[in-house]
Amino acid sequence: MAVPAAASVRDADRYRPVEVTGLVDLLDRQVRERPYARALVVTGERVQLSYRALATLADDMAARLGGAGLGRGDAVGLICANTAEFVVGLLGAARAGLVAAPLDPALPAPHLSSRLTSLGARAVLLDASASGVGSLPVPAWPLRVDVSGAGTAAVVLEPGVCAVPQVMGGSRELSERDALVLFTAGTTDRAKMVPLTHANVAASLRNICGTYELGPGDATVAVMPLFHGHGLFAALLSSLASGGCVLLPERGRFSAGTFWDDMRTVGATWFTAVPAIHEILLDRSEREYPGPQVPPLRFVRSCSAPLNTATQRALERTFGAPLLSAYGMTESSHQATSEPLPQRGPLRQGSVGRPTGVAVRVVDRGGRACPAGVEGEVWVQGPTVARSYLADGDESARTFVGGWLRTGDLGTLDEDGYLTLTGRIKNLINRGGEKISPEHVEDILAGCPGVAEAAVFAVPDAVYGQRVGAAVVVREVDGIGREEILRYCRDRLAPFEVPDRLELVAALPYTAKGGLDRKAVQARYVP
CATH class of the missing domain: 3.30.300.30 (ANL, C-terminal domain)
Known part of the structure; x- marks a missing residue:
């Protein structure tokens, strides 16, 4: 059954500043104040899981991981689609003091093995989407979250009887203050490893939730994969931190054919995607967009690649909501800039908005700040920026300079601090x-x-x-x-x-x- 849109929400459902210190206490406020509010909508039957139920699953997961021999600060891989297993595995690892490393289930087994070995992972959690990954260099534990139609759920984890082996040769640069390791560089087996602390995560969530004023009255559909910062931070974690709800599509991946029905089911007030997906939805909108049957959207977000202005305007006309472009990198815990909500500032054509909780500057080849309107490399500094790459001192020295992240992107800043991207240096x-x-x-x-x-x-x-x-x-x-x-x-x-x-x-x-x-x-x- 579709959930009514939050067109007029109670005061308790409006935006409140996020109060988290990282992944460990991500759910705590909602469990205290709104334990039976829906956190996730999962499976093809679209079963609702409350914050209390999700926290119970995460605690159970943490106990099982600790009991299997994993210690605080150990890294554990997570090979899952956008499923309840991903969310429970991620939050359970955090509550056990572990460092979670999400990986793309579609990667070839040699690439997965290379990443797990470089990381020094001691185990990897798999959901059904990873059944064909082949042999891996660490213990692989099938994870299943059994969900009933009544919204009750249980964790099924089968780690076997063997103790977790010590992994030699991997990165030993992690500690329990680290929350995540995310991988860059697409599908290569030489991907850079980005360690993000709980403090990085908390700062990112405060920035994202504050930019879009996300609150308990909001809901979205997880369009982007959760192994990447866009889907992980902007859709999943920001929604849970702000008390909202996330629908995880059936089979754990975006489907244009079911998207609008998913949006209607959860009463979505916004969604975020890359331009390629926006283009797909726009191309199919004449025959598939249900118009008034869809809950009114507060905004639509685009990130991770340039969105051309013509498409942006066409999307706004079709969906009847402002389309806000954002910019970020894995190394900056996702979002660094965003266009503001219309009531919070003007939109600038072609811009990716203003800094959100970080400092942004554009510099010339000598590292000197460029005047307004002059192109240079975009640098970012702030509490969301990672400290370095793992096990890659040379690349870290080139990328992280004096507390600044050299993004490799070209752009300009105007007099009001709005950033416009013009390309990639290496492209x-x-x-x-x-x-x-x-x-x-x-x-x-x-x-x-x-x-x-x-x-x-x-x-x-x-x-x-x-x-x-x-x-x-x-x-x-x-x-x-x-x-x-x-x-x-x-x-x-x-x-x-x-x-x-x-x-x-x-x-x-x-x-x-x-x-x-x-x-x-x-x-x-x-x-």
Whole structure:
């Protein structure tokens, strides 16, 4: 049964500043004040789990992990989809004083093994989605959360009879003040490991909840994978910290076909996703968006990749809610900037908003602050920023400088502190000395009527060093051709930015996080 939207909420359901110190006490306030309020909606039957029930499951999980031989500060892997098992495993590990390391269930077994070994994990928890991962270098314990239709649940964990072995050669840089280790670098087996403390987590949740004024009257659907900071911090943890509710889709992953029914079921007031998912929902909206049957949304959030302005405005018209762009990195515990709620400040076209609880500056190659409007590298400093990478001193020295995180992103700040991103330093195309941002060219291409998606890449050239290539997905109903797209570009780009090579393709490759997979694009379209 659908839950009515929180169009008019009681005072007790409104935003209150978050009071957490990390993952350990994430549920405590709600258990004290609203124990029977719904925290999660899970399984295909959409069963509601209360805060009290979830806390009981987490405590049971913590006791079982401690009883299996894991000690405080030990790392444990978590290979789960967006399921109750993920949430219980994560919070149970935290309450046991362990450090949880979520991993993508879709990674090949050699990559999973490499990450677990580099981390020095002593065990890994698996849900049903990880049944085909193969052999792993540490004990793998199947985890199941049995949920009844009445909202009662029980943890089933089968760690076996063997003691947890000591793992040699892994990172020993963790302690019980650490909450999480998240991995970067997509699907490679050389991913960087980012340790985040409970203090980092708490600061991030305060910033996110404060930016969007999340409270007990809010609910959302977990669209993004929880092994990545976007889904983990912005959807799951911020909702639980603020007393809201999260629906975990059936089979633990986003489905465009069931999305609006999920939103209606939970009475969602907002959701967050990457631009690729927003594009999917927009493309299907004419036949699938249920209009008045959907609870009115307070806002929609976009993060983890650039969202072109034309798509943003079309989404706002379709969904009848402001679309707020945000920016962050794994190393900054997800969010660093965001557009504010409309009642809290103006929206700036093309911007990713103002800093949220951190300091942001744009610097030149010498590390000097750039004047307003001048492009440079984006640096971030504050309580959400990680201390370093694990077991990678050289990369840590390059990235974490004097308390600042060098993001590798290019951008500008205006006089009011709004950040506009212009590209990635490592993605720049050098065409005869002219530096071209592929993200900028993609934004122009995406604004062309009939273009659904675009990827821009460097094509080797004997004369200029590099030329501009583009792969473009067009909407069949519009019937737009190559010459029309190039004509549109010539009217809006500098001559050296116009693609020298443009291919019309059926689809573009994306990473598990939902961002454009530039390595796959380069391999697929560059000879």
